[in-house]
Amino acid sequence: MRSLRFISAKALVSHPQVAQQSLDGVAHNLYPLLFKASYLLEQAALIRVLLERWPLEEFRLSALLGPGSEAAEDLRDRTCRACLEACVQGLADHVLRAEGPRRLRVADLTGVRDVQVQRCPCGRALGRWGRTELLARTCCQLQGEAPAAQRPIRVVADLFVTDGNFEVVVQALRPAGSAPLRVHCVSFRADSLGPSQLLQVLRLAGPGELHRLEVVHNVRLHAGHVQELLAEVRFPQLASLTLPARAFDAPPAGTRSPHGEDPLLSSIAWELSQMSQLMELSVAFSTLTGKIPKLLGPLRTPLRTLDLANCSLNHTDMAFLADCAHATCLEVLDLSGHNLFSLFPSTFSRLLSRAARTLRVLTVEECGIEDRHVGMLILALSPCHELRELRFLGNPLSARALRRLFVALCELGRLRTVEFPVPKDCYPEGTAYPQDELAMSKFDQQKYDAIAEDLRAVLLRAGRGDVQVCTPLFGSFDPDIQETSNELGAFLLRAFKAALENFSRALEQMQ
Secondary structure (H helix, E strand, O other), rough: EHHHHHHHHHHHHOOHHHHHHHHOOOOHHHHHHHHHHHHOOHHHHHHHHHHHOOOOOOEEEHHOOOOOOEEEOOOOOOOOOHHHHEEEHHHHHHOOOOOOOOOOOOOOOOOOOOOOOOOOOOOOOOHHHHHHHHHHHHEEEEEEOOOOOOOOEEEEEEEOOOOOOHHHHHHOOOOOOOOOEEEEEEEEEOOOOOOHHHHHHHHHHHHHHEEEEEOOOOOOHHHHHHHHHHHHHHOOOOOEEOOOOOOOOOOOOOOOOOOOOOOHHHHHHHHHHHOOOOOEEEOOOOOOOOHHHHHOOOOOOOOOOEOOOOOOHHHHHHHHHHHHHHHHHOOOOOOOOOOOHHHHHHHHHHHHHHHHHOOOOEEEEOOOHHHHHHHHHHHHOOOOOOOOOOOOOOOOHHHHHHHHHOOOOOOOOOOOOEEOOHHHHOOOOOOOOOHHHHHHHOHHOOOOOHHHHHHHHHHHHOOOOOOEEEEEOOOOOOOHHHHHHHHHHHHHHHHHHHHHHHHHHHHHHHH
């Protein structure tokens, strides 16, 4: 529903020149409605003027775009390039404005969601990396321009830093002179940076305020770097931590203690235990065989999200997970890449049983789940009545087994999303699992379509048309990868070239 005031605001902003001329007579408490109406209609020029003249002490983008009592529309998934650029340009105009009082103290630009398809009229998105660069460049341009007597505006932002925008972000975070816009980072994502670059920019980003840290993909860290990062920078408010693949590998010159202990792992575990707010931990694609008790045991607070995909877990690790305090609080769990029912059938079932009251998202991709395991899988899932998303791509299951599983899934009343594998019936006989991307894409599309339709019919007959089912062969949409794919590709080529040069030098030395 829309209130009469919002309908009036929308009518006004549909004539932007009239709206701009009328702003002097508009009550201050109507600015939020005018902003949302302008964002809805993509009136970028008017958004810029509204920010320039913003008469309130706070500008919080998520609250302004979210559903409210006067306008139910949720616009937080519209990362409209024109509108977001206008917001930042309007902030710059605000601090440079000569006449009139300046009341704005906080501009919070967080809370928007990057999605695959934009619903704004222009259809052009400004992703997290682009928003970071735009804000950083604007801050740099303003350094030294505004009167020093004016207090700076606190700009709260989610930063995404790569080698491509590293220099301008560092300059924005470490101004040489007066800075009318002061960036405060609450969420930080890093990709294609060296360890020294990562340390430098995190120290500047205000780690004491950081709630979420994602170090991903092409940041080459080993356990020594992780220990240094956690010990030297400190993240007292951190709630979510993601580390890149192989982040727990020993340094090239690493040594163990005489008793076989891993001092770096012990130190990392101790540093994690000092983070009293930590609730989410993702350490996928790190070899952690036998290390999970040491890593997770000291944590002070139970985890709600845990990603241990492809971590080569053993019986000791799985037994710890099933019996530890984290199990009864887990909401999101990823154990992909482990042969759960061949190696840990009872332990995995015990883990799901203890997590059943809280578990919302379960991912068990490429876990070697075969037709003979479906009965055990159904039994393990049966108590998970809070489960909303189930992903089990890459498992060699037949159409018959999938049909049996879908009948059981109908009993999970909160389930809304299922990602299931291409049935093995659709591949040539003898296809090996796990599959590479080439083999994965070579299946009988007609046969798959018929089986998928049958599985949807199972849900419909049970009155579960609310469950969305799909088979995203190459993973879900990742807006951050989509946005920086060209830069990351160039980074990988440089890394490959450097590896070839090192190999060539090694050959020359041998000769």
